[in-house]
Amino acid sequence: MTLDELELQCRNCKKCALCEGRTNLVFGVGKKDADIMLIGEGPGENEDLQGEPFVGRSGKLLDKFLESIDLSRNKNVYIANMVKCRPPQNRDPKPEEQDMCIQWLREQFKIIKPKIIICVGRISAQRLISPDFRVTRQHGEFIEKGGVLMMGTFHPAAILRNPNNKELAFADWLKVRDKIEELGIEVES
Ligand code: URA
Secondary structure (H helix, E strand, O other), X not given: OOHHHHHXXXXXXOXXXXXXXXXXXXXXXXXXXXXXXXXXXXXXXXXXXXXXXXXXXXXXXXXXXXXXXXXXXOOOEEEEEOOOOOOHHHOOOOHHHHHHHHHHHHHHHHXXXXXXXXXXXHHXXXXXXXXXXXXXXXXXXXXXXXXXXXXXXXXXXXXXXXXXXXXXXXXXXXXXXXXXXXXXXXXXX
């Protein structure tokens, strides 16, 4: 199955109640066989309206971090979320909603086959790295899981709320750049 075929199937998903409120399903965006994949939390208002992850204010900040290490959704990374439909009032996705949606994400992993997964924020880090993951304590640490390197970092929305963390987040993205070099991953420019 290709990523496009998977997306077509996903567009009809009604596995959880979040489908009732969606304007657009937000499947993911970027290079279809990217070595680096980012996983956020879930679509917000702008993402729901445009059908693309991270297109609002926090998305602009995320794009800046990526750009600073020569990465971009238009060239060499793939970006998706833990849930593909917008939770009402931008609340955290519930565990049972994530349980339903993670099946789609797993299929995305299988097709894209990333070498590095960056969990953007607590929700995806707790679900994909470890249930007790604390961003403030463990951000920037790489761990290997099933042959894939995983790292959790600050969510850009959290940085917009607390700009003190911007430097720490930037340092995390520099670690991503170093890891890409260390592993000899060729990213398209
Ligand atoms: N926050 C997220 O976690 N994902 C998005 O797509 C937008 C905002």
